[in-house]
Amino acid sequence: xNHLLSIIEPIIQWGxxxxxxxxxxxxxxKKSLISLYQEYLALExxxxxxxxxxxxxxxxxxxxxxxTLRSNFPELGFYQMILDPFEMTKPDNGLGxxxxxxxxxxxDLMEVQWRFxxxxxxxxxxxxxxxxxxxxxxxxxxxxxxxxxxxxxx
Numbered sequence: 001x002n003h004l005l006s007i008i009e010p011i012i013q014w015g016x017x018x019x020x021x022x023x024x025x026x027x028x029x030k031k032s033l034i035s036l037y038q039e040y041l042a043l044e045x046x047x048x049x050x051x052x053x054x055x056x057x058x059x060x061x062x063x064x065x066x067x068t069l070r071s072n073f074p075e076l077g078f079y080q081m082i083l084d085p086f087e088m089t090k091p092d093n094g095l096g097x098x099x100x101x102x103x104x105x106x107x108d109l110m111e112v113q114w115r116f117x118x119x120x121x122x123x124x125x126x127x128x129x130x131x132x133x134x135x136x137x138x139x140x141x142x143x144x145x146x147x148x149x150x151x152x153x154x
Contacts, residue, residue, distance in 0.1 A: 004128065005116055007035045008109045014072050015065035015106035025072060030147050033105075037140050040132040043125070050123040057118075060110045066103040076102060079146050098146045101139040108136045 011032050013020060022028055069076065076098035083092040108131045115124035132140075 004039055004125070005113065007032065007039055008113055011036065012106055012109055012113060015068050015103065015110075018068050018071040020072050026147055026151065029073070029102075030144060033140050033144055033147075036105075036109075037137075037144075040129065040137065043129050047126050047129045048122055049126045050120050052120065052123075054115075054119040054123065057111050057114045060107050062103055062107055065106050065110075066099055069099055069102055069106070073099070073102070075150060076146070079142075079149065081142065096142055096146070098143055101143045101146070105136050105139050105143070108132075 011029075014029065079096050079098060080093050081096045083094045085091070112124055112128045112131070115127050
């Protein structure tokens with residue numbers, strides 16, 4: 001599963017390395033998120049769970065990740081979203097935060113990376129599938145839409 005790590009590591013860099021000197025950052029980020037999503041969708045069936053007991057992962061600092069992201073993507077901020085897209089008569093709007101979305105994704109991926117390095121491949125892949133299905137997938141979709149909307153604004 002080195003392929004998954006090769007996708008995760010560049011995404012994590014956005015949240016741990018301030019002011020990355022990369023051209024076309026938004027396009028690079030979009031491609032990375034699409035690759036991540038493809039990897040998740042390619043998982044087939046039950047990925048299996050490692051029954052072995054492992055130590056708890058460290059607490060990755062959300063605020064530090066978020067602040068670092070601001071140095072790399074200052075334009076990522078708040079956006080409006082429809083809370084119930086199937087309510088056709090009078091849909092409620094909500095407020096999302098693209099920096100928060102990406103911070104959550106990176107924090108989740110840091111734990112996946114930690115599991116690859118400190119537990120087992122089975123545990124890391126299981127956690128990747130679990131966290132994408134239950135948390136990060138929505139952030140990835142929202143962030144991709146926001147990146148597209150920002151692209152159309154400029």
